[in-house]
Amino acid sequence: MLMSSTAGHAAGNVDAGRKLFGQCAACHAVGKTAGHQFGPMLNGVMERPAASADGYSYSDALKQAAQNGLVWDEPSLDAFLESPMTYVVGTKMAFAGMRDEAQRQDMIAFLQQIDSSGSGATATVEPPAANSLVSESSAPEAQRPLARDTTVPEHGVLHLGRLALPEEVAAWDIDIRPDGLGLPTGSGSVETGGQIYDAQCAVCHGVFGEGAGRWPVLAGGFDTLSDERPEKTIGSYWPYVSTVYDYVRRAMPFGNARSLSDDDVYALTAYLLYLNDQVSEDFTLSTDNFASITLPNVDNFIADDRMEEVHYASREEPCMQDCIPGEATVTQRARVLDVTPDNGDDDNAGGGID
């Protein structure tokens, strides 16, 4: 079943829905090679009973709803997507919901035209009209202003580009520094942070920041940095609290970046400090007290001194002949802890790439 790009029966627009699917892609896959990820694979989800994809382990809540007759059709999916956690109380789909009805319609139209084999998931891309990196330049000559009538800006050396407007700089310049530069005005409490965290973060990072599955651990690990298996968290490793604010604001929640308000980020930062035993449960983080927070590991970072290591500092001509006595003997083999993908063993036996 392949429908034309805008034809789903739902009122929505398939292409718009495809773009919106970026919000779901952190947890769901669609398409010919899609499998279950954190959430179930969504090929052909419309018109199938809830919680019915083979090989996926659903929450009891969704299984129960399915037993009570929940089938994914336009009205039910619309209600679920608007607020998953209120429509199916206890679902493990920790997604805040799509408030905008038009967006939900687009999403449903997109999901509707993906059949169980996954066709319909990817767009058929139309080649750009012009043979240039810049598609705007395809306007026919006649419609363009004459070169001699255009103006050349005065700034700079080559007079290229244009002035950035203050609103534009404000929209993109969201970075925070340890000295507080860039911090927006606002505040947020541990309590509020806990609510947002449970709704939007705990599904991946665990209720206590312990990390679900292989998702990153955010709390704990104190005094483990010189252990055999150190645990690097905000509390045990990160030098500055500004980094927490900056990172959550720019990149989290994974799959829905830039969706949090400044006060939400204050509250989440406060809550992450609380999970790491840095503040008490009645604490409120604000622009005014931000600078008073120091993380325990701040003094344990040193400058790059690799060039002073013996092997580099000596600058010796390397040995060419009879450098090591005796024959080479094997001390370690990859085979012993073979985790190469070819060997079908999926266990993480050793280090990682972080």
Added chain:
Amino acid sequence: MADSSDISPVSSARRIALKAGLKLGALAGGAGLVGAGQVSAAATPDPLITEVQDWNRYLGDGVDANPYGKPSVHESDAVRRTVSWLTADNKSSINFTPLHKLDGIITPNGLCFERHHGGVADIAPGDHRLMINGLVETPLVFTMEDLERFPRESHVYFLECAANSGMEWRGAQLNGCQFTHGMVHNVMYTGVKLKHLLAEAGVSPRGKWLLPEGADPSHMTRSIPIDKAMDDCMVVFRMNGEALRPEQGYPLRLVVPGWEGNMWVKWLRRLEIGDQPWHHREETSKYTDLLADGTARRFTWTMDVKSIITNPSPQSPIRHGRGRTVLTGLAWSGHGTVKRVDVSIDGGRNWSTARLDGPTLAKSLHRFYYEFDWDGSELFLQSRAIDEQRQVQPTKDALRAERGVNSIYHNNGIQTWHIRPDGSAENVEVS
């Protein structure tokens, strides 16, 4: 281990052989590794020569069968591969360049390893903007068209992830140079020197640091000292002649020659000038090198001198038996050019200097060869690079003695491949 490059010719030979009523055993292409190529005197004439083959007779595809050409179907295993357990999710994950399938110094665009933190952003070039703000006289916005009006340059640089070989700190782990060393690629970039863009905005004398930022959902940021930015950094839109691939930051990425790959921000949308570093997540939580005593090095930007034997290696065993053997590999240094590569076949007892071939460009991969007669006994292959600053690639144990095993990043230790008498190869460590 799938290695179909030698399967396809055999199967077409088998088809011909059946047609010709011959027994397959008479042909080259046996089961074992050694012997496959031992054709001192063929017992029977080779039907691949004596028979007219399909491709000798019937017409192949015409022009335009593939408007964008693809590799031969017989090269289907020359692909990037991932190791799924390394990361939680494939939107923030990595895969590896098949170094054992490549030669020369340039990495084809489709084989350059990937590392994303929020999936591959899909940006129409007409919708892309680059902003310069912070401690500058004039904050500016450029379109892609604006950027193409700056003076362009092309340079070949390697990009290595700081975590390349990071799985090997505790000991031999992954079997194949694709997995142990495949987070490196080498590309000719075309774009604009960053100093031209910054001059256009006018950097304040107080401006000491640069913060590049990506337009993808991770909004990747790193702090770069202004001297490096003004020296050889580039903002590029082409790789190996064509537009950047989406997974390499289309339409615009930063190039930071010789420095860790994480700093080469993809989907580059903003450059901010400041007077202090930002200490963002990718330079505190990540990309800091934890030492044995619990302290950590930060701002370890340069990729040190390193080399790897790509063939033979676990994914590319010796199949031809004893006799003439070509050993080859790659060497590079973030400090400049590689001056010399030595090779040992006895686990570091004795070394011979390899032949550097092709262009030797600063902060680029170098190709080396070492040809020798293999007597069929077991080998312990190692390579050791020496760069223009006379830094010598250290052993893994020398690195461990200084840093412990929890650094994750910057493992440039000497790699050992054990070649068994049947020609197969394995990742080992030797004493």
